[in-house]
Amino acid sequence: MQVTRIDRGHGTTTPEGVIASAIGLGTRVSDVLGIVSGDGFARFRAVPVSGKDSFYDALRGVAMIGVGAPSHQGADGDLGMLETTLHEGTHHLIRRQTGWPGLPAGGQPGIVGEGLAQVIAGATMALLGPDERTRTRGWAALDPRGQFATIGRKRLPLSLSMQELHTRGPLLNDGGGVHVHGGIVQNAHYHLARASSLDTMLRITGEAMRGELRRSTGLRHWATSTLSAAERLYGVGSTEATQVRDAWSAVQLQLAG
């Protein structure tokens, strides 16, 4: 696959523009974006900025992509930037779809928003077909054993709802740990994609996002939403519905029924 340099200079670009300039635009990418939202990443802007940090400014609807981040450097740097842009773009898409009020600049969109940003970016990278190293960067594993969510050396009390998360006073750093908890969402969707297919996982994800995602949606609510989405698309008791249930079981979250 031919990879050319992304314009790291001034100005703005769209994820589609980044994709087109980084990698020959495949129709499957449009399919992914189309599955998730009717108008994809419309009106989303990404601005390359100096420094290491990338974030989505919900008030302005603009993502800042830090070109100085280690993952944005070196031979795979353009792919890293693409993945980050897709991640921040998903925050924009969720904000638009759910009608969430603008979050403060740098504010966190919650457990599910963070998890889905990883899911959509990772899945798109996988569909684009970069090497395994890049693909695994989008699928960080997380093991929420017992009462804790853990990722790397971070270990936080597990919150199954956003309300629960917000009661964790001492943990308000990182919005109560949305990036750690988002990893559980990411991991469950990864299990689902492995058991079914990327396309099936994205279809179920898109259906759940359109139908049931709210600002207050926490882990358990989202898990239930993906099951209902699979049941609407494929039927109650379908193979896909069972695969959704199994995917959440794999990250220690059991669904009733």
Ligand SMILES: [Zn+2]
């Ligand atoms: Zn994020």
